[in-house]
Amino acid sequence: MxxxxxxxxxxxxxxxxxxxxxxxxxxxxxxxxxxxxxxxxxxxxxxxxxxxxxxxxxxxxxxxxxxxxxxxxxxxxxxxxxxxxxxxxxxxxxxxxxxxxxxxxxxxxxxxxxxxxxxxxxxxxxxxxxxxxxxxxxxxxxxxxxxxxxxxxxxxxxxxxxxxxxxxxxxxxxxxxxxxxxxxxxxxxxxxxxxxxxxxxTGPARASARIKMLCANAFGADLDTQMELEAQLMVESQGDDEAAEGIGAFLDKRTPDFVALSAAPQAH
Missing domain, CATH: 3.90.226.10 (2-enoyl-CoA Hydratase; Chain A, domain 1)
Incomplete structure (x- = not known):
């Protein structure tokens, strides 16, 4: 124990x-x-x-x-x-x-x-x-x-x-x-x-993990390297169900439910 x-x-x-x-x-x-x-x-x-x-x-x-x-x-x-x-x-x-x-x-x-x-x-x-x-x-x-x-x-x-x-x-x-x-x-x-x-x-778990990666990398990277990582992770995020939920909730003027998405398989 x-x-x-x-x-x-x-x-x-x-x-x-x-x-x-x-x-x-x-x-x-x-x-x-x-x-x-x-x-x-x-x-x-x-x-x-x-x-x-x-x-x-x-x-x-x-x-x-x-x-x-x-x-x-x-x-x-x-x-x-x-x-x-x-x-x-x-x-x-x-x-x-x-x-x-x-x-x-x-x-x-x-x-x-x-x-x-x-x-x-x-x-x-x-x-x-x-x-x-x-x-x-x-x-x-x-x-x-x-x-x-x-x-x-x-x-x-x-x-x-x-x-x-x-x-x-x-x-x-x-x-x-x-x-x-x-x-x-x-x-x-x-x-x-x-x-x-x-x-x-309550936030988007996968987007949060990508943000953590960006923040950890930022202090040791030059601008071009950091923007390249930002681009890679933004492309991933745009195809993620979390983005669909977040953008949809904003347009619908409701609170997004990211928690339910964490356990569910992504749809592509």
Missing amino acids: STAVLSRQEGAVRILINNNPARRNAITPGLYAELPAALAEAQADAGVRAIVLTGAGDFFCSGGDLNQLAKRRAMAPAQRRERLEGLHDLIRAIRNCSKPVIAAVEGGAAGAGLSIALACDMLVVAQNAFFSVTYVKVGLTPDGGVTAFLSEFVSRQMLTEMCLTGDRITGERLHAMGAVNRLVEKGAALDEAVALAERLA
């Missing part, structure tokens, strides 16, 4: 909970296996249309367990790399999920915990939460894609300061930087994230 990740369903929203509250939800080996599996299960379930990722108790994730990381000094470099890929596979699983993944952050996200939060499509953050790239304080360097994620919305100088000092920044400051979608009162992050997920869950 899963212990590193708890799961529950609220309507069309799957809530996945990093379950290590005694250590402020520090990453465990079990999380490497269970979170990607839970995401894959949610992606395969037609009854799940959006996902919320959070931490048990009052903290999102404090990053890697230093007791475990200390043991890696005795390993060969290849063994260290193998362990590291567990984290990177977890990050890829979040990024590659075709359904919207929203992080609900209470307390804070440090080290690889910040990577996990920023890997999500949207962030709902409590005002009192903090974020930090803490690696330098223990003589380590960042991993989990955190430098790539941060570089999407901060300058090189700010990125360098965050990584070289390991200082905390507040949820309010991260919101001002543009990385936080909703800033809420302490204790309200999960409810607000679920409400946002419920809104996304």
